[in-house]
Amino acid sequence: MRAELLPAAFADSMRALLGDEEYTSYIRSFGEDWKPGLRANGLKIRPEQLKAMLPWHLEPVPWVETGFYYDADQARPSRHPAYYAGLYYLQEPSAMTPGELLPVKPGDRVLDLCAAPGGKSTQLGARLLGEGLLVSNDISNSRARALLKNLELAGIPNICVTSESPERLSQVFPLFFDKILVDAPCSGEGMFRRDGEMVKDWALKGPAYYAPLQREILAAAVTMLRPGGTILYSTCTFSREEDEGTVEYVLSRFPDLELKPLDTGLVPGACGGIGLDGCMRLFPHRIKGEGHFLALLRKKSGGESGTAGDGGLAAESAGEEFWDGGLAAYSAGRLAGDGARTECSTGRLAGDGGRAECSAGKVAGDNVRTGTEDLRGRRREKAEAWETAKGRGAVRNFPGQAKKGRNTPAAADTGELEAFLEQLSLPVPRERLSVRPEGVYLLPAGMEQPPSLRFLRTGLLLGELKKGRFEPSQALAMVLKKEQYPVTVDFSMEDERAVRYLKGETIALAEGEGPVKGWCLVCAGGYPLGWAKGAGPVLKNKYYPGWRWM
Numbered sequence: 001m002r003a004e005l006l007p008a009a010f011a012d013s014m015r016a017l018l019g020d021e022e023y024t025s026y027i028r029s030f031g032e033d034w035k036p037g038l039r040a041n042g043l044k045i046r047p048e049q050l051k052a053m054l055p056w057h058l059e060p061v062p063w064v065e066t067g068f069y070y071d072a073d074q075a076r077p078s079r080h081p082a083y084y085a086g087l088y089y090l091q092e093p094s095a096m097t098p099g100e101l102l103p104v105k106p107g108d109r110v111l112d113l114c115a116a117p118g119g120k121s122t123q124l125g126a127r128l129l130g131e132g133l134l135v136s137n138d139i140s141n142s143r144a145r146a147l148l149k150n151l152e153l154a155g156i157p158n159i160c161v162t163s164e165s166p167e168r169l170s171q172v173f174p175l176f177f178d179k180i181l182v183d184a185p186c187s188g189e190g191m192f193r194r195d196g197e198m199v200k201d202w203a204l205k206g207p208a209y210y211a212p213l214q215r216e217i218l219a220a221a222v223t224m225l226r227p228g229g230t231i232l233y234s235t236c237t238f239s240r241e242e243d244e245g246t247v248e249y250v251l252s253r254f255p256d257l258e259l260k261p262l263d264t265g266l267v268p269g270a271c272g273g274i275g276l277d278g279c280m281r282l283f284p285h286r287i288k289g290e291g292h293f294l295a296l297l298r299k300k301s302g303g304e305s306g307t308a309g310d311g312g313l314a315a316e317s318a319g320e321e322f323w324d325g326g327l328a329a330y331s332a333g334r335l336a337g338d339g340a341r342t343e344c345s346t347g348r349l350a351g352d353g354g355r356a357e358c359s360a361g362k363v364a365g366d367n368v369r370t371g372t373e374d375l376r377g378r379r380r381e382k383a384e385a386w387e388t389a390k391g392r393g394a395v396r397n398f399p400g401q402a403k404k405g406r407n408t409p410a411a412a413d414t415g416e417l418e419a420f421l422e423q424l425s426l427p428v429p430r431e432r433l434s435v436r437p438e439g440v441y442l443l444p445a446g447m448e449q450p451p452s453l454r455f456l457r458t459g460l461l462l463g464e465l466k467k468g469r470f471e472p473s474q475a476l477a478m479v480l481k482k483e484q485y486p487v488t489v490d491f492s493m494e495d496e497r498a499v500r501y502l503k504g505e506t507i508a509l510a511e512g513e514g515p516v517k518g519w520c521l522v523c524a525g526g527y528p529l530g531w532a533k534g535a536g537p538v539l540k541n542k543y544y545p546g547w548r549w550m
């Protein structure tokens, strides 16, 4: 993109924002080279291992432990078996920053509210190390499908992928999440240098269009954050209205929210907010990356906002109290279709410090139950409806499905599934296993049923039962480590059979590699790519057709 093509109104606003001298540096950056980035998937590989494995020169992104620059003239990282093994994600270096600075830890309940195509979700999911929950949402269904693919490719098991409005999500998950990322839709000014199309879009929808939308989305996120929890708000634009302006709006609307200053020293060249201390701005003339804005917000723990430190013990335990509220509210959303309702603590949000009925409950109608009754009722429902497989208490169906007599597999049909699961050294807690007509799922801990939302996936799709035959899924292959399945064929990354496998071809095994019988995990360089079925000296290709190397 040439700087001369920038719209005059944008150029004027940037000159006003930066001052004459710095504006000149900004414009000069349009003539400079920029480097794309890739980020190692910490769930599967350490950054130094990835650097040693890939055949191109990689240069570390100074502020992202797992991030690298690569040279686009030399490398084609989307055409390498390691990419298909989910070992890295292609991501612009500045865009790696929000996922790096939101302090996610294993066990957290994390929401990525505007998540597609999943750059930051895959980063957050990796940091959970399979513990806790990642709800990744995008209002656009088609974009949410790309998001699901990227999360599955990255091998993240504890996901719930939804396609909902933030407002609807906030009815189902009040005060539920420990950490929330709002990487908001924006006018994209920070990407102008790389992407001329963004300039055309800006002319149609600029800051005045996006700022009200961002405020609505961020406000919904605040209602889903538990006391003591943290939100990271980010955009890839420079407009003060969309950046600090949106943060100022939520700070004024929610008195229990505070700005947690970001340390600009973490990102060489970063600067603070404009007219609002504590935010972080990245400019392409100051860092090796494109434009970005970040702000970290914390919800004070009820009545303990003076407590020193970040989420100290008092704050954490206050958060735990709300955990129940959050769960009950989540249940209310989930059970809404059954006419059930329960209590939740949304009253906190209204500022009265008391408990109140949640809106999801109000909507649910007149089959009223108290929270305790509801919990008891749910236990009873589980006990009545969950079926056992082969009398071993192994395979279960969703409550409601069995009750309504839908097409659930008979216990006798689940023997092959059990036999397959027995071979895995991946822990599959049976109480989280769900057998449904469209697939067998390992649900995330604490989410025994999918929420009553438009969702594309809840948990890890393990595979499908077809007339009693269990077929493992591509998603399962991506979650597994090679050592966790007994039958594997491992090509070197350079072996052309790895690419031929990814293209969907039948693969002939060399002497000493076979014969292989039954389901076989095909790997490259020790990392799983997908499934094949061994038929003596050949592997029948079972790589998921929608993911093939074209």
Ligand SMILES: C[S@@+](CC[C@H](N)C(=O)[O-])C[C@H]1O[C@@H](n2cnc3c(N)ncnc32)[C@H](O)[C@@H]1O
Binding pocket: 095, 113, 114, 115, 116, 117, 118, 119, 120, 121, 137, 138, 139, 140, 143, 164, 165, 166, 183, 184, 185, 186, 217
């Ligand atoms: C900046 S992009 C997100 C990029 C993503 N975080 C990543 O790292 O790959 C913003 C996303 O917000 C979504 N979006 C737009 N309006 C939305 C809304 N009202 N609620 C939720 N998501 C929305 C868009 O579909 C788009 O995918």
